[in-house]
Amino acid sequence: MKRTKFYGKEILFSMIKIEHLVKNYGSNCAVDDISFEVETGEIVGFLGPNGAGKSTTMNILTGYLSSTSGKASIAGIDILSDPIGAKKLIGYLPEQPPLYLDMTVEEYLNFNYELKCCKLNKAEHLAQVCETVKIKDVYHKVIRTLSKGYRQRVGIAQALIGNPKVIIFDEPTVGLDPKQIIEIRNLIRGLGKEHTVILSTHILQEVQAVCDRIIIINKGKIVANEKTENITNVVANNRRFNIKISGPQREILSFLKGMQGLSYVEALAERDGDAYTYMIESEMGIDIRKKLFFSLAERGWAIIGMEALGMNLEDIFITVVDKSEEIKLTRSNVKNRITRRQRGKEKSALEQELGESLYESAQRQRAESALTEVSEDEDD
Amino acid sequence: MFAIYRKEMRSYFINPIGFVYMGIFLVFSALLCCYTTIISGSYDTSNYFTFLIIAFIILIPILTMRLFAEERKLRTEQLLLTAPVTITGMVLGKYFAALTIFVSGILLSCINFIPLYVISAAERAGEDSALNHIGPVTGEIVGSVIAVILLGAALIAVGTLISALTENQLSAAVVTIGVIAAMVLLNFVNVLTDSDGQPIIGSYVIRAVVDWISVLSRFSAFSNGIFDYSSLLYYISLSFVFLFLTVRVYEKRRWG
Numbered sequence: 001m002k003r004t005k006f007y008g009k010e011i012l013f014s015m016i017k018i019e020h021l022v023k024n025y026g027s028n029c030a031v032d033d034i035s036f037e038v039e040t041g042e043i044v045g046f047l048g049p050n051g052a053g054k055s056t057t058m059n060i061l062t063g064y065l066s067s068t069s070g071k072a073s074i075a076g077i078d079i080l081s082d083p084i085g086a087k088k089l090i091g092y093l094p095e096q097p098p099l100y101l102d103m104t105v106e107e108y109l110n111f112n113y114e115l116k117c118c119k120l121n122k123a124e125h126l127a128q129v130c131e132t133v134k135i136k137d138v139y140h141k142v143i144r145t146l147s148k149g150y151r152q153r154v155g156i157a158q159a160l161i162g163n164p165k166v167i168i169f170d171e172p173t174v175g176l177d178p179k180q181i182i183e184i185r186n187l188i189r190g191l192g193k194e195h196t197v198i199l200s201t202h203i204l205q206e207v208q209a210v211c212d213r214i215i216i217i218n219k220g221k222i223v224a225n226e227k228t229e230n231i232t233n234v235v236a237n238n239r240r241f242n243i244k245i246s247g248p249q250r251e252i253l254s255f256l257k258g259m260q261g262l263s264y265v266e267a268l269a270e271r272d273g274d275a276y277t278y279m280i281e282s283e284m285g286i287d288i289r290k291k292l293f294f295s296l297a298e299r300g301w302a303i304i305g306m307e308a309l310g311m312n313l314e315d316i317f318i319t320v321v322d323k324s325e326e327i328k329l330t331r332s333n334v335k336n337r338i339t340r341r342q343r344g345k346e347k348s349a350l351e352q353e354l355g356e357s358l359y360e361s362a363q364r365q366r367a368e369s370a371l372t373e374v375s376e377d378e379d380d
Numbered sequence: 381m382f383a384i385y386r387k388e389m390r391s392y393f394i395n396p397i398g399f400v401y402m403g404i405f406l407v408f409s410a411l412l413c414c415y416t417t418i419i420s421g422s423y424d425t426s427n428y429f430t431f432l433i434i435a436f437i438i439l440i441p442i443l444t445m446r447l448f449a450e451e452r453k454l455r456t457e458q459l460l461l462t463a464p465v466t467i468t469g470m471v472l473g474k475y476f477a478a479l480t481i482f483v484s485g486i487l488l489s490c491i492n493f494i495p496l497y498v499i500s501a502a503e504r505a506g507e508d509s510a511l512n513h514i515g516p517v518t519g520e521i522v523g524s525v526i527a528v529i530l531l532g533a534a535l536i537a538v539g540t541l542i543s544a545l546t547e548n549q550l551s552a553a554v555v556t557i558g559v560i561a562a563m564v565l566l567n568f569v570n571v572l573t574d575s576d577g578q579p580i581i582g583s584y585v586i587r588a589v590v591d592w593i594s595v596l597s598r599f600s601a602f603s604n605g606i607f608d609y610s611s612l613l614y615y616i617s618l619s620f621v622f623l624f625l626t627v628r629v630y631e632k633r634r635w636g
Contacts, residue, residue, distance in 0.1 A: 025636070062462040066634045087464040098459035100387075102394050114383035115463045158459070 015040045015166060015196040016061065021070035023056050023220075030056040032220035033070070038213075040165075043192040045207030045228075046200035048217040054200040055095055057217070058170050061198075062092045074166055088116070091164035091195075095171050097155025101144040105135060105154055108143060109161065118162040125161070133157045133187060149180040156187065167191060169199040173206060185210050208232055239282045241289070242268070244305035245296060246275035252301055253278065259295070261286045275304050381465065384473030388447070392481055401442045405485045408435055413492035423496060423516045426603035429524045433596055436535055437564055441556035443478045444539025448626075449552045467630045471540065471623055478536050486529055493521060523607045530615040531595060535560050537622035544629045567594035 016038040023031040031053040038044050046054045059065040061072050063083045072079045077086040100108055109126050118125065130136045133153045138146055143154060152172065159167055172188065173181045188210050191197055201207055207214050207228065214231050216224040224231070245252050249267060256265045256278060264281035271277075282288035289306065296303055392398030409432060416427040451457040460470050493516060500515025539556045546552045570587045572580045581587050591597045595615075601608035 064458055064462050064634070084464045084466065087462060090462065092458075092462045094455065094458045094462075096455045098454070098456040100391070100456055101454070102391065107390070111383060111387050112459075112463075114386070115460070115465065117464060 014038060015042075015075055016198065017071075017073045017076075018057070018061065019071045021057065021060060021072060022068045023053075023060060023065065024068045029220055031060070031067070034217070034220070034222055035070075036215055036222065036225055038196055038198060040196055041192065041194075042213060043188065043197045043199070043211045045211035045214045046198060046217060047202065047204065047207050047214055048200075049202055052217045053220040054217060055170055056220075058092070058168055058198070058200060059094075062090055062168060063087050064092075064094075088162075089165045091159035091162070091167045093155045093159040093167075093169045093172060095174070097151055097158070099143050099151055099154060099158075102142065104142050105139050105146075105157075108154065109157060112158050112161045116162040120163065125163075129157050129160045132160060132190075134183075148175050149177065152176060152180075152184070156184070160191075163194075165196060167195045167197045169197070171200055171202075173201070173203075181206075239263075239286075240279065240309040241281075242277055242279050242305075242307045242309055243292070243303060244270075244272060244275050244277045245301050246273070246304050247299075247301035249276045252276070252296075255299070256280060259292075261288050261291065272304075277305075279309070381469035381473040384460065384465065384470055385477050388474050388477030389480065392477065395446075397442065397446065398481055401439065401481060402485055402488075404442070405439055406489055408439075409489040410492050413489075417496055417516075418499070423500060423514070425493070425496075425516055425521055425524065428492075429528055430596070430599070430603060432528060433531060433564060433599060436532060437557055437561045440482075440532065440535045440539050440560055441553040443481055444536055444543050444556060445549045445553040446543070447474045447478060447540055448544040449546050449549045452547045453549075461630070461634075467627050471544075471626050471630070475537065475540050475623060475626075478540070479533055482532050482536060483529055486525060486532070490525065517605065520602075520605045523605075524602045527599060527602045527608075527612065527615070530612050530619075531599060534595070534615045534618035534622070535563070537619040537626075538563070541622045541626045541629065544626045563593075563595045565594075565596065567591055567597035570597075 014037040018037070019035050021031055021034045022029070034053075034057060046057070048054050056065065060067045061074070061079065063079045063086060066080065074086045074089045077089070079086045100111070103111065109129065110122075113122060113126065130139060133156050135150060135153050135157060138150055138154075143151065146154065152175070156169070156172065159169070169188065173184050176184065185206065188197060188199060192210075192212075199207075199210065208231070211228050214224070214226055214228050215222060216226075216231075253265065253267050256262060261283055262280055263283045264279075266279045268277045268279055280288070280292075293303055392401075412431050412435070413425075413428050416431060417423065417425060448457070451460065461467070465473075496516045504514050538559055539552075542556045542559065543549075543552045546555070567590060569581060570579065570590055574580055579587070581590070595618075598608075598611040598614055601611060
């Protein structure tokens with residue numbers, strides 16, 4: 001919270017405050033009643049699949065779009081009632097950097113300096129910005145001739161001009177190579193020391209690497225708003241593997257299904273000699289791998305490959321939702337805790353509410369990929 | 381607003397479009413002046429201005445087509461709309477940049493009148509009588525130039541609005557040509573007659589309204605040497621209306 005004197009009274013406000021924001025495009029609801037706050041100096045990640053409403057929220061926050069209802073304010077200034085005042089506090093890098101391709105970097109930054117009515121020492125400030133984003137060597141080049149990575153950096157430089165209190169990045173690392181991505185992430189981390197930063201992405205690793213807090217958004221609704229550590233903990237607890245076992249498929253499958261500690265087993269249509277691939281999921285909090293190894297070895301079935309499955313966004317939603325529910329349950333009554341297995345196919349209320357569609361789509365994807373693999377097999 | 385004005389001015393001359401416009405305009409106006417005055421042996425400049433206005437149908441869209449359409453296509457309008465500038469400031473910055481190019485073209489083309497003065501001076505030297513006025517009427521030329529500038533300002537506002545409505549420069553240009561042609565040439569329907577020599581538009585009221593709306597017929601007073609304030613006010617109001625509509629287009633897009 002920031003303290004400011006206002007007509008002699010001390011008032012408190014967050015750097016960014018969004019209350020009950022709704023944005024409809026015709027009958028299509030892009031943002032559905034979102035509320036959150038960002039404190040000064042925080043780096044917040046906006047995570048969600050494509051079309052979740054990330055860009056729309058950011059566009060409303062920067063005054064590019066107007067909300068259907070609800071309120072967005074920067075440092076206590078409402079973006080609708082005092083757009084100029086609020087916009088002065090914001091540096092914004094849209095999804096596609098707004099570059100004039102026929103200008104040189106120098107001209108472009110000068111233009112932005114004037115556009116933002118910047119009062120800082122011009123030469124000094126521009127030199128400092130160029131130093132921060134490392135574009136000194138292309139300073140006199142025409143933007144059209146720059147590579148994607150440099151263009152992105154010029155876009156970031158544009159957002160930094162005038163030293164705005166709030167910096168908003170919409171998918172800042174899209175289309176960059178891995179080395180550039182790491183550079184940009186470091187850059188953003190550095191910015192977080194002096195600025196309040198919001199960035200959006202659909203890559204989990206990115207927010208994990210950079211952000212203090214993660215807001216997960218899906219279909220225009222906030223699914224989770226958690227400290228990064230909490231979400232990292234959830235995700236680190238990876239329970240799903242693809243495992244390749246040499247041996248008779250049917251027997252192995254029934255053995256795995258009867259095994260303690262596994263909540264889900266599925267034979268994938270993938271074959272390698274006499275080995276088949278199975279997808280397994282262990283119960284929460286159990287590392288099944290050693291036990292699996294020894295019990296399979298006992299029966300003479302060799303594990304010839306094991307691969308931890310990364311979580312996709314859909315899985316993360318489900319896990320995060322599951323986890324938060326679980327914490328509630330643990331607090332209320334530990335004995336009555338229901339594991340996923342006992343629950344069987346029945347879904348919890350929360351999961352039903354938030355994750356059902358996602359869960360289904362994840363299932364469908366899995367099934368589809370299995371199907372395509374089968375058909376590929378048939379082709380052989 | 382001044383940042384945007386300066387940026388637009390710069391981009392007119394970084395892209396060849398500013399030079400192309402200036403070149404075409406100066407060559408064309410010089411030829412036109414030559415044909416309507418010197419070759420036809422007249423000091424009367426009213427035909428010159430009338431033909432110039434008809435040439436605006438092609439010339440004005442060159443200036444206005446890219447104003448907003450290009451920004452929208454390159455997504456750079458996002459930068460302008462999230463910067464601490466009002467939409468009105470943005471529209472005016474762009475409008476005045478186009479207007480500056482236009483006005484400087486018109487003023488530069490005033491060198492076309494120099495030969496008229498030179499020739500008339502030579503002719504006057506031969507005559508001893510000072511009773512007849514020989515040569516162009518300076519007052520009429522000045523009045524016409526002012527009127528042409530204001531008329532052009534109105535047409536640029538029209539082009540600005542059309543450019544704000546589309547994402548494609550070419551379609552902006554084509555539509556602008558159509559609209560300006562309609563605005564300028566509207567009063568020609570009054571002149572059209574059928575085989576019996578009767579005007580095609582029978583109703584006097586419609587003809588009066590068409591005449592009132594037509595940008596060109598409102599200019600005729602200037603051709604006759606009358607400095608017509610009501611026409612100037614009409615042109616200025618047109619500019620205001622179309623610029624206001626441009627601002628509204630952007631406001632509406634925010635809420636859309």
